[in-house]
Amino acid sequence: MLEINDLSVSYGAIRAVRGVSFSVGKGELVSLLGANGAGKSSTIKCIAGALKAAGGSIALEGKDITTANPEQVIRAGLATVPETRDVFPDLTVAENLMLGAYIHRRDQAGNRQNLEKLHTLFPRLAERSNQPAGTLSGGEQQMLVIARALMARPRVLLLDEPSLGLAPAIVERIFEMIETLKKSGLTILLVEQNVNQALSVADRAYVMRLGAIATSGTAEEIRATSDLSAHYLGG
Numbered sequence: 001m002l003e004i005n006d007l008s009v010s011y012g013a014i015r016a017v018r019g020v021s022f023s024v025g026k027g028e029l030v031s032l033l034g035a036n037g038a039g040k041s042s043t044i045k046c047i048a049g050a051l052k053a054a055g056g057s058i059a060l061e062g063k064d065i066t067t068a069n070p071e072q073v074i075r076a077g078l079a080t081v082p083e084t085r086d087v088f089p090d091l092t093v094a095e096n097l098m099l100g101a102y103i104h105r106r107d108q109a110g111n112r113q114n115l116e117k118l119h120t121l122f123p124r125l126a127e128r129s130n131q132p133a134g135t136l137s138g139g140e141q142q143m144l145v146i147a148r149a150l151m152a153r154p155r156v157l158l159l160d161e162p163s164l165g166l167a168p169a170i171v172e173r174i175f176e177m178i179e180t181l182k183k184s185g186l187t188i189l190l191v192e193q194n195v196n197q198a199l200s201v202a203d204r205a206y207v208m209r210l211g212a213i214a215t216s217g218t219a220e221e222i223r224a225t226s227d228l229s230a231h232y233l234g235g
């Protein structure tokens with residue numbers, strides 16, 4: 001579904017991502033793990049079209065999207081939920097969701113149908129439809145940005161640190177939703193600092209360290225890797 005080959009990302013002289021390769025199969029949930037500064041967000045931003053690749057390639061369902069801009073990436077079938085979790089605070093929950101459906105704006109019937117489906121998955125958002133998004137709690141805003149990305153009807157979803165700064169009980173609920181999305185057949189790439197939570201839902205994982213893939217395997221293999229903490233602690 002998603003094939004990253006020898007990807008590099010630079011900020012001027014800083015090489016944040018150095019020849020990273022990985023893949024995500026259809027219906028798979030793959031997690032990208034690693035300590036602060038390992039290069040996870042830079043990788044995600046590059047896939048999403050928000051950063052230019054300095055080298056390598058990105059293919060979605062066999063189609064090259066390496067130089068695609070963010071709108072072209074979404075149109076190709078890949079939506080991203082950035083870690084910044086930014087909602088439009090003065091717009092209502094419903095208006096925020098409709099902005100996610102921008103590329104399908106001529107298909108109002110399809111959008112209504114998709115919105116109904118998402119309201120079943122996120123009942124809290126249905127209850128808060130007419131409330132300004134800025135008044136939602138952190139967990140509700142996270143649900144809103146995930147639902148807004150799903151309004152684009154992607155086949156691949158990129159989630160950047162969905163648990164960041166949320167209380168443990170809310171994190172549990174966010175991960176339950178991620179599992180539900182996976183069961184619906186969605187292909188997911190999940191960037192996380194919360195290793196245990198990520199491995200509890202992931203089929204496979206890649207661990208990044210200093211801009212490169214340090215280790216990879218099934219969730220069980222990664223869990224059993226004795227040097228996982230070393231990757232996190234920089235050992």
Ligand SMILES: Nc1ncnc2c1ncn2[C@@H]1O[C@H](COP(=O)(O)OP(=O)(O)OP(=O)(O)O)[C@@H](O)[C@H]1O
Pocket residue numbers: 011014015016034035036037038039040041042043193
């Ligand atoms: N806009 C930028 N300008 C310069 N350097 C940057 C910029 N963004 C990131 N970097 C650097 O690139 C490297 C990788 O950062 P990145 O945010 O991709 O890591 P990360 O694994 O996502 O970390 P975190 O979990 O803290 O978000 C870091 O050394 C960081 O300082």
